[in-house]
Amino acid sequence: MKTDTITAIATALSDSGIGIIRISGDDAVLIADKIYRNAKNEKVLSEYDSHTIHYGFIVDQDQNIVDEVMISVMKAPRSYTAEDTVEINCHGGIFMMRKILELAIWAGARLAEPGEFTKRAFLNGRIDLSKAEAVMDIIHAKNEFALKSSVKQLKGSVSGFIKEMRAEIIHEIAFIESALDDPEHFDLESEGYGEKILSMINRIEERIKDLIRSADDGRILKEGIQTVIVGKPNAGKSSLLNVLVGEERAIVTDIAGTTRDILEETISIDGIVFRMLDTAGIRSTEDVVEKIGVDKAKNAVEEADLVLYVIDASVPLDENDASVFKMIKDKNTIILLNKSDLDTAVTEENIYEFEQNDREDSCQNGIKNKIIRTSMKEKDGIELFLQTVKEMFFHGDIVHNDEVYITSMRHKEALMDACNSLVQVKTSIENHMPEDFYTIDLMNAYEKLGLITGEAVEDDLVNEIFSKFCMGK
Numbered sequence: 001m002k003t004d005t006i007t008a009i010a011t012a013l014s015d016s017g018i019g020i021i022r023i024s025g026d027d028a029v030l031i032a033d034k035i036y037r038n039a040k041n042e043k044v045l046s047e048y049d050s051h052t053i054h055y056g057f058i059v060d061q062d063q064n065i066v067d068e069v070m071i072s073v074m075k076a077p078r079s080y081t082a083e084d085t086v087e088i089n090c091h092g093g094i095f096m097m098r099k100i101l102e103l104a105i106w107a108g109a110r111l112a113e114p115g116e117f118t119k120r121a122f123l124n125g126r127i128d129l130s131k132a133e134a135v136m137d138i139i140h141a142k143n144e145f146a147l148k149s150s151v152k153q154l155k156g157s158v159s160g161f162i163k164e165m166r167a168e169i170i171h172e173i174a175f176i177e178s179a180l181d182d183p184e185h186f187d188l189e190s191e192g193y194g195e196k197i198l199s200m201i202n203r204i205e206e207r208i209k210d211l212i213r214s215a216d217d218g219r220i221l222k223e224g225i226q227t228v229i230v231g232k233p234n235a236g237k238s239s240l241l242n243v244l245v246g247e248e249r250a251i252v253t254d255i256a257g258t259t260r261d262i263l264e265e266t267i268s269i270d271g272i273v274f275r276m277l278d279t280a281g282i283r284s285t286e287d288v289v290e291k292i293g294v295d296k297a298k299n300a301v302e303e304a305d306l307v308l309y310v311i312d313a314s315v316p317l318d319e320n321d322a323s324v325f326k327m328i329k330d331k332n333t334i335i336l337l338n339k340s341d342l343d344t345a346v347t348e349e350n351i352y353e354f355e356q357n358d359r360e361d362s363c364q365n366g367i368k369n370k371i372i373r374t375s376m377k378e379k380d381g382i383e384l385f386l387q388t389v390k391e392m393f394f395h396g397d398i399v400h401n402d403e404v405y406i407t408s409m410r411h412k413e414a415l416m417d418a419c420n421s422l423v424q425v426k427t428s429i430e431n432h433m434p435e436d437f438y439t440i441d442l443m444n445a446y447e448k449l450g451l452i453t454g455e456a457v458e459d460d461l462v463n464e465i466f467s468k469f470c471m472g473k
């Protein structure tokens with residue numbers, strides 16, 4: 001670990017009321033002292049107590065005043081990095097922040113690498129790896145639920161679960177190792193140890209599975225619902241996007257095939273974040289550009305959490321609709337029978353019959369869908385649509401309870417590996433294998449769980465994680 005003193009701009013690099021330059025390391029106070037003077041033009045920063053903030057000025061190499069500032073001093077170990085830290089609160093102009101940053105580097109600090117402040121907090125033991133990742137999740141939170149989940153993780157909701165399970169596992173590993181070393185005092189077979197440890201493994205396995213099951217909900221809370229709007233040309237797809245966005249985001253005309261490429265918007269409605277993709281109309285066409293748009297629409301559906309299939313209810317279903325049904329097979333789908341303010345040519349019964357005839361297994365309602373009558377012109381059906389989304393993804397009302405959510409794919413993979421190792425232990429018990437076989441897989445589960453909190457993580461992975469952070473964090 002590098003122990004030199006680092007510095008970076010900790011706020012956004014844009015014109016603002018206040019900007020913060022952070023300095024952290026053994027020489028943070030001494031370095032800041034070279035460029036700071038109090039209101040009496042005294043060089044006294046090193047004399048100040050920890051966790052105090054002071055008025056003064058930043059000066060350059062020639063002792064000329066550069067800016068009027070408030071400067072805070074936080075001494076180790078009670079700081080974000082667990083090192084001596086100084087934060088200079090200056091005026092938030094881009095030129096000003098860069099000027100003070102350059103002076104801090106001139107005074108002896110090194111420009112921080114991306115995420116290096118949080119990385120030092122982790123390496124110095126102030127936070128574990130899951131809490132460090134929660135910091136970045138808080139910065140990028142797109143809604144209240146993602147924010148609250150990230151704050152809970154920062155406070156230790158995930159690491160607490162992981163540490164409890166690891167403590168139980170390592171206790172059993174130590175017990176087995178002791179018994180194998182001292183067989184005269186420990187007769188594992190006669191004590192029914194296999195049944196005893198099986199109970200513990202089943203309990204931990206179920207807890208891990210609960211966390212794994214939470215991963216999809218956690219990802220949606222964190223990133224939003226990847227939503228793709230599909231349908232035939234001129235069905236009202238772009239009108240739906242405009243209604244949800246609240247402005248004329250997509251071009252809407254009476255000419256079929258207006259949308260040729262994918263149009264993307266991120267919107268928040270009633271606390272739900274949608275990453276909305278408006279696609280080209282699905283139909284047979286000889287137009288080369290339109291064909292490319294149709295192919296993009298099909299690829300987007302493959303990655304979607306939710307498909308909104310918009311049907312012009314005033315026009316009978318045809319072979320193009322059959323193509324859409326095949327494309328959205330087995331996807332979470334909401335069918336919007338649009339233009340309900342016009343004469344109806346398509347009903348719910350038509351949808352069921354059409355889908356049933358189109359499916360090889362003749363299974364009615366094969367796609368996971370809901371059917372809602374809408375009118376984008378009158379904005380009818382939107383409230384029912386939102387309630388349906390809540391029921392599909394959040395079991396009704398969206399509430400942020402005490403449940404722990406996994407929002408990181410890295411965490412999910414580690415949990416799945418740990419679960420597989422526990423299954424191997426159960427197989428060894430069922431096959432009456434020697435107890436030393438148990439310890440191999442138990443230790444693997446222990447180490448996989450340790451990847452989440454950083455207690456069993458390699459330097460390369462640590463560097464990769466923190467390289468995704470912003471410079472001043």
